[in-house]
Amino acid sequence: MGFVRNIPSTSTHHSLSDLVFPLVSQRLPHRRSLNTSPRAGGEGAQPLSAFASSTSSSTASSSPSLSSSQERTGSPSLGDLVRPDFPILHQDVNDFKLVYLDNAATSQKPFAVLKSLSEYYETYNSNVHRGIHYLSSKATDAYEQARVKVAAFVNASEPREIVFTRNATEAINLVAYSWGLSNIKSGDEIILSVAEHHSAIVPWQFVAQKTGAVLKFVELTTEEVPDIKQLKGLISNKTKIVVVHHVSNALGSLLPVDEIAHWAHAVGAKILVDACQSVPHMAVDVQELDADFLVASSHKMCGPTGVGFLYGKISLLSAMPPFLGGGEMIADVFEDYSTYAEPPSRFEAGTPAIGETIGLGAAIDYLSTVGMQRIHDYEKELASYLYDRLKAVPKVHIYGPAPTSTVHRAPLCSFNVENIHPTDIATLLDEQHGVAIRSGHHCAQLLHRRLGISSSARASLHFYNTKEEVDVFIEALKDTISFFSSYL
């Protein structure tokens, strides 16, 4: 077998983060994102310029060989440093070392999160907000503390602006059913892009069907990125809400959400930001973006499945009717009617995923310890490395914009290989090389149709992946392509 199978335990190359944060010891610097400290340089709004500064050095690492252009030797990358924290990564799959490159689908969990989950269930599991006894208090405190952590993580102005849901999909449905149905009328317009995830599209189709509103879609440019100019042109005084992703799960592109919010607000429209692919990978500041609603899922940011959150401006949430009815979201209950609690409780009916929410809090602690800026910088480097190496493989077509000094890509690539079905690629990568990628439409059928394809393969990275893993993936891909080419 000619491809790289074994990942060396110590890296022989360096990462950008070493230049930014020289590592003296193995201990990670303690970085906690607090509500009080202003966002350093408005990270959420400045990825463009931040990327620009690192582009020049990252292009140097585009050569396929492992030796880097940097002079120093032996410093491990951020991926190398954090990998030991993620137990699931250290296993064999189909007799090969697992190379997990499906992070846009779900991320892996560090020990800290796993520990918090078992600690919850082993020592203080109890229903929240209801009981008076010791365990219940402890659980309630931890649960509400998680809310505080999430609020701080996205720089909400207060914890009440965070509503816990099952996932981002449920959060979007909450906005659609609660805010949408009571604020949108026949003839109103809802703006989406063709690159949205199904979860951001379908709930608004429900709203349009029920209210008679119209859905307007922003198309792609020739660079395969949503056309911002067209978006601006579509916004009118009929627009009630603009629903856009922050980072695309298929194209890897980032949208200037703060600008879009500005345009929307100018006509009195709201903006809902799908931040599922951004919150895990960079610092996101809802106040900086001036988002009205923002959603994310815990499982994509190293937290457990079963919990996600909606950020909403408290003025909006306070005016919204309930979504799900039941315990917890009520104030008083009578036979014919009930009165409802204030947000966020108003939107949290029934017993929540308590342990999982606390686990999300632990995930945020972990991410904050590593540092979102550090994660972002490392991933930018991974992103270009992945893109450059993948682009160099013959017959591969990558979707989405090419990274330039002004266009920023996330560390993921959706791609197709000429004449080979992505499912075939993904199957053999898994069976013959232990490399996990995804094939399909990635919950973006509209996008795929626009791109003129039925499905694509997607490799998506997170900060615990390494360049060595990208190398394994590329070699495995080449091997797979030649295997199929000889039969087709």
Added chain:
Amino acid sequence: MSSAAARPFPGELIRGLRSAAEPRSSFVSVRRLSVVSFPLAFQWFSWPKSRSPLRPVRSQQPQQQQQQQEEAVDLAVLPQGLREIISLFQSVSDPKAKYQQLLHYGGRLPPLDPRYKTEEHRVRGCVSQVWVRAFPDPGDPAAVRFEADSDSALTKGLAALLVLGLSGAPAPAIARIPPEFVHLLGLRQSLTPSRNNGFLNMLKLMQLKALQLYAQGGGDPATNSASGEEIASSDGSIGSVITEVPEGREANSGVNGNRVDHRPALTSIQEVSEVNLDAVDDISPAPTGGSGGRAARIRERLQRELLPLELELEDISYQHAGHAGVRGSSDGETHYNLRIVSKEFEGKTLVKRHRLVYDLLQEELQTGLHALSIVAKTPSEVGMK
């Protein structure tokens, strides 16, 4: 690389079967063990030693159950073409070579006429696009032929495998094929019902289409009563597997879909073995019903060809009258227990013995004999000389 047309050596076939089964020590002939769960039973399949052989497999862990099902795939239920393909795959041990074999099959599949690439022929829920078409064999109205296509090479390979393996078989035989046979190929193929399980959904669609053809063609309701009922219930579950239903229901019907073929047979373990325990050296008369004289025909054939020292044939169709009865037919003559002692079995493995019996009863199998539970012994094995 051997061509798919080559007949497998029996040895290879047996080796392959054995590799899927447990060692023969559990074949020691205890009367109860000889009565097995599936129609056209094989004796070589073994029960886990820790549990009573009479208990249905339902209560086991899913993995164990899958293993059980793996071991319990009754090759005689599979069409000849499929058996050959299985043995071919088993003769190749390197996974990469198996994939090459699969691609090779796919490459041999002729492209499907574009006018058949419609929703009606599309396999639901595939990550790749797959179309399947069934039509009656022009040369043999009872047989079904298939065509298929896919844009994914591996899926096309699986489709080709199914097309080659299933074409030419009659619809009831196709409907009886358990999905578990795919495990015998040695490819990593999940059988969990889900919208993404292309192989399972392909097989189910082919089975459904075969049955639809069969229903249109009009099989003989009397002789095919039992299989008719099975078809109806298979039909129901097959239908619900492939339509877009919520995950939970899919899983249920998927499991039921797997089980329907087994359930009547599973109950027969207890019933039949209980009967057997009671009727030791007793040739029980066939219950009333069945004027076709099948029992007599079977006896006559076996007597003539195998010169048995012992021959016991028991019509247990009444035990399956439940599902046959729904069809309004109680003609019986569909399920039998056979115990036969003959010198002809000397030197033959169990598989070969059963094969021998089936070959002799081909005509019966074609005309409504649905299940035959066989105990085949040599004289020395039962203490005779």
